[in-house]
Amino acid sequence: MTEILTSSEPATGATLWTGPIGDTDAEVEAARAAWAGWAARPLTVRIETMRRFANVVRQRKDQFADLIARETGKPLWEAMTEVDSVIGKVDISAAAYSERTAQRKMEGALGARVAVRHKPHGVLAVLGPYNFPAHLPNGHIVPALIAGNAVVFKPSEKTPATGEFLVGAFREAGVPEGVVRCLIGGPEQGKVLAAHPGIDGLLFTGSARAGMALHQQFAAQPQKILALEMGGNNPLVVWDAPDIYAAAIIAVQSAFLSAGQRCTAARRLIVRDGAHQELIDTVCKLADRLIVDHPHAAPAPFMGPVIDNPAADHLQEAYLDLILKGGRPIKHLDRADEAKPFLSPAVIDVTEVERRPDVELFGPVLQVIRVPDFDAALAEANATRYGLAASLVGGSPQLYDKFWANIRSGVINWNRPTNGAPSNAPFGGIGLSGNHRPSAYYAADYCAYPVTSSEAESARASIGIGLRDVNGDR
Secondary structure, eight states, X not given: OOOEEEEEOTTTOOEEEEEEOOOHHHHHHHHHHHHHHHHHSOXXXXXXXXXXXXXHHHHTHHHHHHHHHXXXXXXXXXXHHHXXXXXXXXXXXXXXXXXXXXXXXXXXXXXXXXXEEEEXXXXXXXXXXXXXXXXHHXXXXXXXXXXXXXXXXXXXXXXXXXHHHHHXXXXXXXXXXXXXXXXOOOHHHHHHHHTOTXXXXXXXXXXXXXXXXXXXXXXXXXXXXXXXXXXXXXXXXXXXXXOHHHHHHHHHHHXXXXXXXXXXXXXXXXXXXXXXXXXXXXXXXXXXXXXXOXXXXXXXXXXXOOSOXXXXXXXXXXHHHHHHTTOEEEEOOOOSXXXXXXXXXXXXXXXXXXXXXXOOOOSSEEEEEEESSHHHHHHHHTOSSOOSEEEEESSOHHHHHHHHHHOOOSEEEESSOSSOOOTTSEEOOSGGGBSSOOXXXXXXXXXXXXXXEEEOSSOOOOOOSSOOOTTSOO
16 A cells, blocks of 8 residues: 655644655656766756756745745745745856866876866765755755756655645656656655665755764765754854844844744854843744734734644753753744644743753754853853854954854854855854755855866876886896
């Protein structure tokens, strides 16, 4: 009997999509059969095919955004920006491939030339997340295809409809059917795909727990590329900010965009003790004004629900645990309907919590930590195993220089939110946030490997030392 996967709308609980769980072996086999032919096509042809893909998505933007909004619960305006990112990824990836993997010629010894070129790995598996179910996997798939790889993409089991739509757009643009495969399934299919001997690498976006398991699994397979992006417990430090209202807006945007379901969302707001109250009051007043509603509501909501009821349950339990450990609620995490995963933005002071959990609370919960001085703020910001995003709001250029030099993070901002990283720059973190394989503009680096060749038109060689004389004398 065929197993069926079902996707429901977080905002309503209505069934959105159903489909059969895929066959991992068949998907990998199809990709292996197709990748060499795709790699043999000229780079210009592969890039032009990606441009057609961008046009397909552009023509179907409204339909695509509506699907993303319904399947994730994010507001329609935000889903629109995600589709724009999918379109924009093509030009960015083409430019990145040209810059990061360009062919180079150099002079070698004895009149030879040294050439540096790049080759695709072969078949790459892509495991996508649910929070940006189109943009984030697309950020792997497009550069992988430009480089000449075939891709087996397994979307999150929570957003299969979006994944299927994305792959359909590649097919409509002329990408051969075998070159991009969509594997529908849950965690079990993901594990089988990651362990499949027919893949040449894995590009992953998801939780630290899953990423660490993959890292251990691939440790004995150095021949396979592994790129991990695993989220963060990101600090936002507000220090001597001259404009409290602007600082509060940045804090709200950092913590509550996408209902806090961004890997770059601010989880910890670090402030100077005794000079913090006006900022916290302003943050809470803004949070009280945020509209939390279904994706197509009017007026447009700032944020929708979290992805599903189990996620909402987990966040409520984690919030309660912080209170039991000594946290002081400032703005409660409310859930108006226990049958739906709508959560209000929450703010909690955890300064007195002795052993603060170093976890990624993937939702609208902002933890406030008060410190006596800036050195303590830096120490607190670095008190995490993660290292994805960090921001400083306020302070002088000299203070920002100190922040930048000492903070352990792959994305460091000044007077800007922790989230919203540009796609035309590298994106990645350290510690539990990644394995030094930054994506976005630097995705070209892990989608092809460099090959160095020493080349000459004719063979010329000599041995000047260590040969016996032709007459037998030394």
